[in-house]
Amino acid sequence: MKLAMPMTLLGLTLLGLNSMSLAQDVAKNDFDFAIPNRALQRPETESTPIIFVSRGTNAKEWETLKDFANPVTEQVIDPVTKKMTTRKVVKIKMPLGLNTIPSVPPENPLTWERFELGKKLYFDTSLSSDNTVSCATCHDPSKGYSDASKTSTGIASKVGGMNAPTVLNSVYNRFQFWDGRAGSLEEQAQGPVQNPSEMFDGKGNAWHEAVKRIRSNPEYKGLFEKEFGTPATRDAIAKAIATYERLVLSGNSIQDRAELAARIRAIDEDSTNFTPKPEDYEKVLKEAFAKKDNYALDALQITDEKQIPEVAKSIDRGRILFLNKARCNSCHVGETYTDHTFHNLGVGVGKDGKLPADQLGRYGSQATGHKDHAMIGGFKTPPLRGLLASKPYMHDGSEKTLAEVIEFYDRGGNANEFLDPKMRDIEAEEAYMLAQKNGTKYEGPMPALFTSANTPIIPRKLNLTPAEKKDLEMFLRALEGEAPPAVLRKN
Numbered sequence: 001m002k003l004a005m006p007m008t009l010l011g012l013t014l015l016g017l018n019s020m021s022l023a024q025d026v027a028k029n030d031f032d033f034a035i036p037n038r039a040l041q042r043p044e045t046e047s048t049p050i051i052f053v054s055r056g057t058n059a060k061e062w063e064t065l066k067d068f069a070n071p072v073t074e075q076v077i078d079p080v081t082k083k084m085t086t087r088k089v090v091k092i093k094m095p096l097g098l099n100t101i102p103s104v105p106p107e108n109p110l111t112w113e114r115f116e117l118g119k120k121l122y123f124d125t126s127l128s129s130d131n132t133v134s135c136a137t138c139h140d141p142s143k144g145y146s147d148a149s150k151t152s153t154g155i156a157s158k159v160g161g162m163n164a165p166t167v168l169n170s171v172y173n174r175f176q177f178w179d180g181r182a183g184s185l186e187e188q189a190q191g192p193v194q195n196p197s198e199m200f201d202g203k204g205n206a207w208h209e210a211v212k213r214i215r216s217n218p219e220y221k222g223l224f225e226k227e228f229g230t231p232a233t234r235d236a237i238a239k240a241i242a243t244y245e246r247l248v249l250s251g252n253s254i255q256d257r258a259e260l261a262a263r264i265r266a267i268d269e270d271s272t273n274f275t276p277k278p279e280d281y282e283k284v285l286k287e288a289f290a291k292k293d294n295y296a297l298d299a300l301q302i303t304d305e306k307q308i309p310e311v312a313k314s315i316d317r318g319r320i321l322f323l324n325k326a327r328c329n330s331c332h333v334g335e336t337y338t339d340h341t342f343h344n345l346g347v348g349v350g351k352d353g354k355l356p357a358d359q360l361g362r363y364g365s366q367a368t369g370h371k372d373h374a375m376i377g378g379f380k381t382p383p384l385r386g387l388l389a390s391k392p393y394m395h396d397g398s399e400k401t402l403a404e405v406i407e408f409y410d411r412g413g414n415a416n417e418f419l420d421p422k423m424r425d426i427e428a429e430e431a432y433m434l435a436q437k438n439g440t441k442y443e444g445p446m447p448a449l450f451t452s453a454n455t456p457i458i459p460r461k462l463n464l465t466p467a468e469k470k471d472l473e474m475f476l477r478a479l480e481g482e483a484p485p486a487v488l489r490k491n
Helices: 009-014 020-028 059-064 112-122 206-215 218-228 234-246 254-268 278-290 294-299 305-323 402-410 426-438 466-477
Strands: 050-053 069-077 084-093
Touching: 112 218, 112 234, 206 218, 206 234, 218 234, 254 278, 254 305, 278 294, 278 305, 305 466, 402 466
Parallel strands: 050 084
Antiparallel strands: 069 084
């Protein structure tokens, strides 16, 4: 059956696009994108904008919002009648700890209708060739928006080579995918559908076939026309899914609560030192216990209120280690605890210290002519919120627990020629080379290997004690945010 063009020539004329060749070109690209028919779209005053409200930007309003998604109304001028009218708005109460308002591309405005459409698509298995895999298969809300597997399984039981990164707070990511090959959520949403290891059986054009399957569902027809003024297209599907993912936020962790408690205490004490103290952790933990906040308490393995004083001290010691001896904050910084860049930690390196060809990371995804040798084997620094729900860890899922991750860093990662400078003991390497040059005795840590230029690679060991490792893990557990609200889960 020949698919109807999304817009008549009259509609093109109204847009100033009166061209038969243009109409033919649009028809050819109908599955990828389509020029909108404005007459099909809902009026602007009937659209429901989504507005983010954070405590950091508007504490007064934030305090008044009761739920994650809060329907309200606002007065606006109707662009057609020029009269004042009332329309619905949804205000998102951003989780405590997330103060930066997420950016939204102007070509994909945030509306509740688009969110609902994106949510429906996110859980729809018909985006995969055999109708068995959806976005939620590998990014399950009940599993920290990951899949709790070392690497993900796609259609026909095909096993991929990467651990599914969490969608939690992905709206803040500067790059998507472990190698950063996508620069936006819209771009990221297009990847799995055409990946043979995930959702594509290799027959025909992956996206064109997916669009056909979506269009065959009569429920979608009106939804896409009202929201985009077109039938389902690759462009519209990607935008809708990205809209849903922009609302997948995680915060209000014990650490966030302690930071707020510390700020309130400091103001009461007429102090400018907002650094949390054990007493701040103890205060918020007791509040959590009183409210039976099992999600936060389970993350810290608290079953008895008597544990709280010692747990509070442990978290505080772990925070100090995180910022100092353990050197975690050299990469894990900001509200989501990531520097948004790429590092070679030696994950995936063989026992011989050599980097396999399939572990090039960011270097492999960079365009030819823009390859940065410093990015060889570099993978994206993951955010640290929602760690417990989204295990296992590292881009290959090789570390099963937080304790294993800490041991990995404690030994300095896995040595290889391209090990990131932040993982290396640069002073020891320089001392070794100087001793070799001068023929003097070298007494520091020995090189794990030598580069092709015969320079030493000495991983920086943290030398954490068993007690320090436990405290550091306790701090990481204190970063576990609240469970996703019901509005984000499948109906």
